[in-house]
Amino acid sequence: MVNRSQAPIIKDAVDFDILLKPYELFRLDNGIPVYVVRSGEQETLQLELVFPAGSWYESESLIASATNFLMKNGTGKHSALEINEMVEYYGAYLNRNCYHENATYTLHCLTKHTTELLPVLQEVILDPAFPEEELSIFVQNMKQKLAVNLQKCDFVANRHIDKYLFGEFHPYGRVSSMMAYDALQTESLKAFYQKHYTYNNCRIFLAGNLPDNIIPLLNQYFGNSKWNGESHMLRPELPVLPAEEKKYRIFNDENGVQGAVRMARPFPNRYHPDFGRMLVLNTIFGGYFGSRLMSNIREEKGYTYGIHSQLYNFRQVSAINIQTEAGRDVCEATVTEVYKELERLQREPVPEEELHLVRNFMIGSILGDLDGAFQVIQRWKNLILNDLDENYFYNNIRTIKTITAAELQQLAQQYYNREDFYELIVI
């Protein structure tokens, strides 16, 4: 009979060698860098074009995201329907995303259809038309979506907490509004497009099973001219204006049966030496299923379906943000318990056993995250777009493997002070 009370022997995380598979770098004839991670196992590829065209650079709210969204909705040669049909005919996905810093267009397709899809992608990137009609449908539908979201306590809470942390005039704290949608004009979208989606601002990240002639193909569609001219982005740091008042209670729905709880404080960005260390402390506190917050507030008290703490990955300044949706009558108790857990980390060093577990968990999950070319290029993209290299990645791994309980306690004493936290409940 097997002894079931005895756990099998495990290999420890510190003994895993994690390697970030290197990328290949090509340059198109016009200088556009192409970062490539190949894999031969599947018949798929992912091609992502990245531009410094995020909300950081917009002069009025929503211009960056509307430009990004509408580039795909009609070009000089084809209507939105025709573009969609050409992409979908090949079973491909052409997704766009707009973040604080960057905006992207990503093509996922079967390798065998690459040749047919690149001309469509080229049209969308080089020749968007921004038809008036498309803008007006976009505005109408986005306003409707916003109206629905504004009824959700979690959506409302997310808007407010970022406003408290960064101020409503900072791109990190600015929120959408009906008025901002109404103010959008095709002229300003075109101008934003012209300035930001230029050849010299473009970077390409490519992964998967690639056709042999992929670089000549990319040259043909994106590399043979100085499309949209040259444009240099100024990226001044913008003043952060955090709110003075720290505590907020908002009633969004009188009959709500749950409240959205947010507790947050500013934190230095990823270039600060404490950032990598905080990733470990944050995991212990609220970053995985066995975290202090989950163990206490979900698994011990049953106040919520889930509670998490996250570290924002914003470039200028980061923040620690604790979030949960809890039963209406236990929201205040949840806030109290979060403070208790913060203070426990300040008062008592993390037991060796728990620290050991978190190290192993974090390394195991990095190992899993690096499984496959799409995941590897994602890691590289995050480093490259933030002007970092693999040393940053390996340093973080070293921190996970070697940080001590004393260092973590010191970190908690510096950053986990209750008076530094914004506190918000939206019911």
Added chain:
Amino acid sequence: MIHFNRFTLENGLRVIVHEDTTTPMAVVNVLYDVGARDEDPAQTGFAHLFEHLMFGGSVNIPEYDEPLQMAGGENNAYTTNDLTNYYIELPAENLETAFWLESDRMLSLAFSEKSLDVQRKVVSEEFKEHYINKPYGDVWHKMRELAYSRHPYRWMTIGKDLSHIEQAKLEDVKSFFFRHYRPVNAILVVAGNVTTEQVKALAEKWFGDIPSGERYIRNLPQEPQQADAHFLEIKGKVPLDALYKAYHMYPRKDQRYYAADLLSDVLGGGGSSRLHQVLVKEKKLFSNIECYHFGSVDAGLLVIEGKLVKGVKMKDAEKGIQEELEKLQQGEIPGRELQKVKNRVESMLAFEDMSLLNRANNLAFYELMGDAALMNTEFDNYERVTTADILQEARIIFNEQNSNTIHYYAGN
């Protein structure tokens, strides 16, 4: 082509091994052949509540999550109306930890009163978060009750009523466990950087001595063919009027399922689909519209749902949908459009297969359907579908008698 090996332990546990040496990871997936459809109508939500209790410690291991995290692993689970699936992803070198954990909770749970007490509350909060405290959150409870008169698909996985979960007792939990969570009702899939020999040895060692249990014979009341259109009006605290239409379709193993699946793509698959193009872009009746189906094992529902543009009348919006359905029923599907929806499936399957976890989940699901090898011939089932098949299903499914309609009005 997904390669796998298969064997069955003496106690009836089916084991599938998918070897992939390109990854440092391993996935251990345990599927139990029980879902919300197997619940007593007076105790709905039980299969899902039970899934939560599976993390509350087992007979020899007080804590499930800790040793797994110590081994660098992560896990989760989901319950559907048809099945319950548990999975672990961890570095392949620590594979045995997953066997130890999964086999002990198949042997027996700890059945702690405390765990039941806490998880009842957690599930209540999950219920509130997803179905009460969200605009339109109640619509699927109501639609299932409207569309199904007999089949247990008439309640959602989370349960029909919060009180069912609140009243769950430990003795119910025990009998549910020993009825459904037995080797003979389970499928184990091990995928990743493993060998079949290794998995055989580990499976014998850890699962081999678990009592087989009795095979659960499913005998569910089948839904009779719907005789007339069902209709419900809701007034709720939502900002926009919304329209929901659900039609009965075919069981997962019926060849007509594939025609119905492609039909939903013709209408609602992507920005070039018919409903989006005509009703959102051209006629501007809806701010969004979707067409999809539940993909359930027994006969499921094909759904069209959308939010109306402010100022549009419900009857005009409904007429817009009706016209598109009639156009489809009486018209043609051009060759290129048929090829488009097939290409879409081919691509979707390829992207799904990229993830080791998906491959393991899918092998277990197809084995539940009768044979894991079905996973490799799935696309052929779509390839066989002709325009005539789709048009025929469009005429049968979108018959008014077969429809269930909810008008959800914005009120105060």
